[in-house]
Amino acid sequence: MSEKQNQSKKPGISRRKFLTYTIASTGGFLASGVLFPMIRFAIDPMLQKGADTEFVDIGPVEEFSEKPKSVEFHIKRKDGWYEPEGGEKATAWVMKTGAEVLALSPICKHLGCTVNWEGGGNPNHFYCPCHGGLYTKDGVNVPGTPPNGPLDVYASKVEGGRLLLGPIKQRG
Numbered sequence: 001m002s003e004k005q006n007q008s009k010k011p012g013i014s015r016r017k018f019l020t021y022t023i024a025s026t027g028g029f030l031a032s033g034v035l036f037p038m039i040r041f042a043i044d045p046m047l048q049k050g051a052d053t054e055f056v057d058i059g060p061v062e063e064f065s066e067k068p069k070s071v072e073f074h075i076k077r078k079d080g081w082y083e084p085e086g087g088e089k090a091t092a093w094v095m096k097t098g099a100e101v102l103a104l105s106p107i108c109k110h111l112g113c114t115v116n117w118e119g120g121g122n123p124n125h126f127y128c129p130c131h132g133g134l135y136t137k138d139g140v141n142v143p144g145t146p147p148n149g150p151l152d153v154y155a156s157k158v159e160g161g162r163l164l165l166g167p168i169k170q171r172g
C-alpha cells in the first residue's frame, strides 16, 4: 500500500477539513468582532432607555386634575460616565381623570420642540409652535399635522397619596 493510500485511511481530520474549519472559525471570529458592536449600538438605547431611571416624587396626587399641568422634576440617571449632580432636568404634562394618571412628555415627535397646552389658539389640544403640530389631550397626534406619532408617556404610580413618575416610554 502506498503512503498516499495510507494517509487517506488515517483516522481523524483531513487537512482540507482542518483548513476549512480554521478559515470558517477565524472568519466567524472576525465577523463577530465587527458585528457585535454594531448590533449593540443599534439595540442598546432601546434596552437602556429608562432602565436605570428611578421613580421621582412630583407631589401630592390631589394637586392634579383633568386639566394638564406642567411639572418640572429631576431624574437621577447615569449615562455612561456622565451622572449630573442633582439629576437630569425633565418636564411632563400631568393630568388625572378619576384615579387614572397620564404624564406626557412635552417633546414633540416631529423634530423635538416643546408642546404647549392649548397653545396657538387650539383649545383642548397640545400645540407645537415650531411647525404647527397638534395632539389631542391624551397625547395622540392629530392626522394632517407634522408629528407622526403620539407623545411619549412617563410610567406613574401613586404611593401614600404622592404621585411618582418613572421611566419614559414610547407609544405606538
Ligand code: FES
Residues within 6 Å of the ligand: 108, 109, 110, 111, 112, 113, 128, 129, 130, 131, 132, 133, 146, 147
Ligand atoms: S417640531 Fe413639532 S411640529 Fe415640528
